[in-house]
Amino acid sequence: MSRQFRIAPSILSANFAKLGQEVTDVIASGTDIIHFDVMDNHYVPNLTIGPLVCESLRPVTNAFIDVHLMVKPVDRIIPDFAKAGANMITFHPEASEHIDRTLALIKESGCKAGLVFNPATSLSYLDHVMDKLDMILLMSVNPGFGGQKFIPETLNKIRAVRQRIDASGRDIWLEVDGGVKVDNIAEVARAGADTFVAGSAIFGAAKDTDPNRYDTVVAAMRAELAKV
Ligand SMILES: O=C(CO)[C@@H](O)[C@H](O)COP(=O)(O)O
Numbered sequence: 001m002s003r004q005f006r007i008a009p010s011i012l013s014a015n016f017a018k019l020g021q022e023v024t025d026v027i028a029s030g031t032d033i034i035h036f037d038v039m040d041n042h043y044v045p046n047l048t049i050g051p052l053v054c055e056s057l058r059p060v061t062n063a064f065i066d067v068h069l070m071v072k073p074v075d076r077i078i079p080d081f082a083k084a085g086a087n088m089i090t091f092h093p094e095a096s097e098h099i100d101r102t103l104a105l106i107k108e109s110g111c112k113a114g115l116v117f118n119p120a121t122s123l124s125y126l127d128h129v130m131d132k133l134d135m136i137l138l139m140s141v142n143p144g145f146g147g148q149k150f151i152p153e154t155l156n157k158i159r160a161v162r163q164r165i166d167a168s169g170r171d172i173w174l175e176v177d178g179g180v181k182v183d184n185i186a187e188v189a190r191a192g193a194d195t196f197v198a199g200s201a202i203f204g205a206a207k208d209t210d211p212n213r214y215d216t217v218v219a220a221m222r223a224e225l226a227k228v
Contacts, residue, residue, distance in 0.1 A: 065088070082106075
């Protein structure tokens, strides 16, 4: 079965002083969705951006905004992100007191919903919620920072989740996040992923030397995906 591949630049690695332009440029380079990392300095040891920034970006782009919540507690911020224009909201099961309730809250707010798994989080959290998921996000690094190295064991986890998605018969996106680059994106796709978060690989590309750096790196990723 052929899969549609989506490239999701993580704006965590963008230049925050010109974020609107960064989003416009990176979508124009041929990427598909904006990955928006929300960190609270509690669930993860870093602090990033919230609903106000999402609201400011919404008029700048028509692109799908995929909000990855690395916050605890999770429920009270969900309506704010929905109002701010998020299209998808994902959260970590360990950060929710009631996973089914949190998924329902996201859906009631009008967004698509997904669960995120850290490298050592058990897939058993999927057991009773597959019918409610639009996306499963597998972290291939421990959450909190861009620019980390891809953890190879993630490939086995991707294969296991791909089997579960195919068995479900549902159209659930399988996103992989952390250390995804030109030189491993094809391997990640072959394992079963269809949506690829890339932060440092895109926004860090040839920063000072190549004015078309996003186009260059995104084209290289697409060329790798075309081989799968
Ligand atoms: O959520 C996270 C980190 O917690 C990721 O979205 C990273 O920001 C991806 O960055 P790279 O590994 O691609 O630099």
